[in-house]
Amino acid sequence: MPDPRETPAFANDLDEMLAHAWRQLARGVKDRHSPFHCPSVATIGLDGRPRLRTVVLRGVEPSAARLRFHTDRRAFKVAEIAVDPRVALHAYDPAGKLQVRIEGRARVHATDAVAEDAWTGSRMASRACYATTPSPGEVIPAPDAFTLPQSDAEILAGRPHFTAVIVEIDTIETLWLAHSGHRRARFDLATGEGAWLVP
């Protein structure tokens, strides 16, 4: 554990701050205990309201300014992204005192190589959600009036519902809390420019 009294390099260096944010996101993909494992994702609802939900962060590609999560093709968020691809993500790590906010555009991959690779890389337990019937979000007459797959064959039959969502990241904003002075920075990934902001 780093000494909390020491000032880390990212506190006074924009490049280091961005690299720190990417490292935390990458850790979130691998470490299910990391707060970055389950960020909140916001879409614009079909009625114009903001809509938020938790997802599991499945991949990050700093060099391409992308991240990936998986969802069900039948989910409301997929219909919302089809109408307006603008999304935002948020996560906060209380131990590292780091908030990361991301804005980007989402693209849904259902049948191409991106989707196929993501499906192949998923564990059976993760694949099982895509074989639930009826569709996620449908009103049901009783709390348990839905069915889960009972066999591997039934799980695999859920493949048409599986989608990988790639978010092309436009901006990353970081807020790091410290007694010596908070640090807030915003990075435009298209231009590569970063700036410190008043926290």
Ligand SMILES: Cc1cc2nc3c(=O)[nH]c(=O)nc-3n(C[C@H](O)[C@H](O)[C@H](O)COP(=O)(O)O)c2cc1C
């Ligand atoms: C810890 C946790 C992880 C979740 N991971 C995912 C996920 O990776 N993908 C997903 O579509 N939903 C995930 N969910 C469920 C969503 O939060 C949400 O309830 C569901 O996707 C329906 O959202 P929608 O109706 O806005 O599409 C997760 C929920 C929790 C609590």
